[in-house]
Amino acid sequence: MKVTHSVSTRIAHYLFLIIVFSGIITALSLAIMASNKSDAELINVSGSLRMQAYRLIYMMEHEPQKVDMSLSQYRLSLHSNALLNISRQRFAPQELKQAYHNVIRRWGKMEAYARQNNLAAYRKEVGSYVTQVDNFVYILQNFAEKKLTLVVMVTLFSMLLIVAMVSYVIWYTRRKVVNPLHQLVQASTQMQMRQFNHIQLDTTNNNELGTLAKAFTHMSAELFKFYTGLEQKVNEKTQKLNQTNRALSILYHCSQQLSVTDINRALLQKILHHVMATEHLRVIEIIIDQAEHWNIRLGAEAEKLSWQEQNISIGSDKLGVLRWQAGLPCPDTRTMSNIAQLLGRALYFHQTQRQQQQLLLMEERSIIARELHDSLAQVLSFLRIQLTLLKHNLNLEDKNAKQKSLQIIQDFEQALSNGYIQLRELLTTFRLTVQEANLQLALEQVIDSLRNQTEIPICLQCALPSQLFNPQQLIHALQIIREAVLNAIKHAEANCIEVIAHVNEDGENELLVRDDGIGIPSLEEPAGHYGLNIMQERCRQLNASLCISNRASGGTEVKVILPDTIN
Template sequence: MDDRKSSVSTKIAHYLLLIIIFAAIISVLSLGIMLSNKSDAKLINVSGSLRMQTYRLLYEIEHEPQKVELNLRQYRLSLHSAALTEINHQFFVPEEVKQAYQNLIKRWETMESYARGKNYEAYRAEVENYVDQVDRFVNTLQYFAERKLYITVFSILGAFLFIIGTVSYVIWFSKKQVVNPLEKLALASTQVQIGQFNHIPLDTQKNNEIGRLSAVFTQMASELQKLYAQLEEKVNEKTQKLSQANRSLTMLYHCSQLVTTNAITPDILQQVLKHIMFNEHLHYIELAVHGAEHWHICFGEKDARRHCQQTELSVEGDKLGVLYWQAGLPCPDLRSMQNVAQMLSRSLYFHQAQRQQQQLLLMEERSIIARELHDSLAQVLSYLQIQLTLLKHNLHKNDDKATEKSLAIIQDFEQALNDGYVQLRELLATFRLTIQEANLQLALEQVIDSLRNQTEMQMTVNCALPSQALNAQQLVHALQIVREATLNAIKHSQGSRIEISAQTDEDGEYELVVRDNGVGIPSLDEPVGHYGLNIMHERSAQLNAKLTIRNLPSGGTEVKITLPNTR
């Protein structure tokens, strides 16, 4: 109930309702006065006709007495007409008008008695006074009609002024209670919109809609300010965390670059630890590597009163070392230190794996060298040992046949030594390429360059295979097959050009091809005392490759090795 009384809209509605009611009352009053004025003309006419009938009765009394009774009845009808008798029943008709009408009726009763008695002299003596009384009654009616008109005019004018005043008050009240507070609310909302939560003060004490709206808006702005402050605090906190994460990622990136682009050495590890200590604000950091005590690295001053945090460096259960540190302010993120430990663990693990791989490669190279020496020089030396035994046996004989046989053995011995020397040079050249060069194109070119002084044939090399297409063992066998095929072409083809190519076929397999433009190979059967083709087949078998030897339709021989692409 109190809220309805203090409501601005209710007050404005009451004011407007008051204006409507007042206007309705004035309208009804004016309409009633206008309707009463409509009968005033009839009253004046009827009252005015009484004067004429009074003088006509005076004439008839003197000249036409037989008509006096008829005119008296007409006069009585006029005097008591509905228009005149209603004066007594209208509450807004003044008493003086009613009294004048009653006096006129009483005075006519006297005049009517003179007329019935045909007393002309008495009637004539009173007629002027009676007519004067009728005139006064008419004037009273006219004055009453004019007064009603004035009342109507003044009522309408007063009502108009009242309505204007009331409307002005309503406009002033609306501007004060509605428009001005709403403008302040709009300005305050604009300030809140641009982030000024301490907006202009609003009137929150009024117990109406605007006051409650202002109170709610002020409370909302206060809550928004608190929420905005909390959001700013969270944004600043997130920004700091993101900055720290960015620094940690940058630190991890630089450390990763150091350990991945360089061989792991104590100097590299020192640079990494310095970088970690600087970016993570550490007071002390220490790295202990298992099995490499000379790599024990530490920076900063260790506080014996404080506990050192530590993370074990391990990969797949293999313990590689321990990372110790003492944090400063701000404290580093534990996840960053765990990532650092994981990076160092993998770096040390890859370093150890790389060293093991190098040892395995070295052992593999040694095994290849031992096998090649066994398959070439060892056989030659064994043959020379047999020939030397035969030579010693023949030297104890003095006949010519023994001497001739000894010379043949010496010739074979000399040939075997030359062959062994040639094989030794080929092996040295091949192993030097295998160990020193990983580029297949360069290895093939150097193999062919070593043979150019043995022929005038034009030799070209075209390699389209990747550098790491073959491992060390495959490279030794492949180069030996290429060398043997090239030597056969130099010795037996009688051609002018040799082409060596390495490429990938349509099935994705690796191909090594030696092609010449000579007379072609007469037969694929190995001649007696020659082992080159057999050795090429044996090496192809060890490579798990396919060796194809054929004559070309255009002339010449093609030797092709096809290796499966296992990468």
């Protein structure tokens, strides 16, 4: 904006005008005072004319020879520069000039009388001449007094006029500078206190302060818009943070509830009730596929409100639907989506856990069936055959039939005894549990159960980590070691049995059962015995390799090489 009326320029002009006016008045006063400087000389010279006029009378009477000299002196006094300047002064009154010229003319007559030494005529005229000179002095004195009075009047008038001009400049400065600056300071203080609707500033002045007021008003308006927008953004961010915090709180609560306890209908109802209260929902409903007894609806349905829903799924598998009618404020769809994901994971984990439990139960039943088939079933089948042979021999009248029957009964008793032993071993196997998550303690538990069946010392060395096996795999490993130790007790005729679980020189996890007995004659298992086959089956379950061999120093060694990771 272009400033057309500058306040500073105008004040400078006013001050310059005051200075110029003061200079003019001062110069005029000095001029008048300079002219008054010769007034005293004029009065003195004029006063000496009277004295010299009377003195000539004395000269004419007593010293006639000095009359010419006195007349010369008188002429010099009458025509002195001080008196001659009266005619040159422009401001001298005409009356004064005329009185001076009259005195000069009248002295011409008086000088003639004196030169003629006409004392009587001179004496007669000297009185009127002196009166005329007195009139000139009086007029001159009045002129001097008038000049002094003029100086005083001019000085007083000048002072009053300067005071008036200074007062106007002060008034103008206060109106155009001080008041706008005071308003700007007050508006700045209000803006500092965040009162953007400050006092009204005078923006109509086409000067620097008017421009400043317009710029300040525009700046305050822009700051008000910026501050209002910033405050609105802060409020929006605060609301979003509160909403996010509420959503995180809901998700944390739901996650805690779903992870701490087993999922059931009461738990789902509790979670839905918490979500409904927190998100201000009118009604919420969960529909679970293939589990209609877990379907839950909370709240009363509103006809005017539309339903919103979110699929409960894991990947591409749909597990159910979460539906709700929103109140005010509306819930965040991302929060409801995350809640649906949490419910989906919980339901999927529950279903997977149930399926895993079913699989474990089926696997355990399969193991029991296999163990029964590989032990008791084979013994019972053998006993059935032996019973058929016994019946057949009892019906024969051969003299050797009785001996054969006794042999069959003896085999029958031996098979029955073996079957009973195998049944006890199976019961021990099925009752075998891992009470501690510690491989060495589990091995000691198995070995302690076998020490009462033999007097052979059994030594244990365990250096493998307990985390190598899960509980099901640990049962297989313990059963392999138990079977190997039982075989050593029954057939090795050993003095010492060693059980070692360590990492071998090749860095492989290894289980060893070795003795210093007679060794194993053949790897072919005798009829009616299935221990080696069962050990092979258990190693396959562990993805391990089984090696049974005779030791060079005597005895048998059963070696199980475990994989790095057991699945």
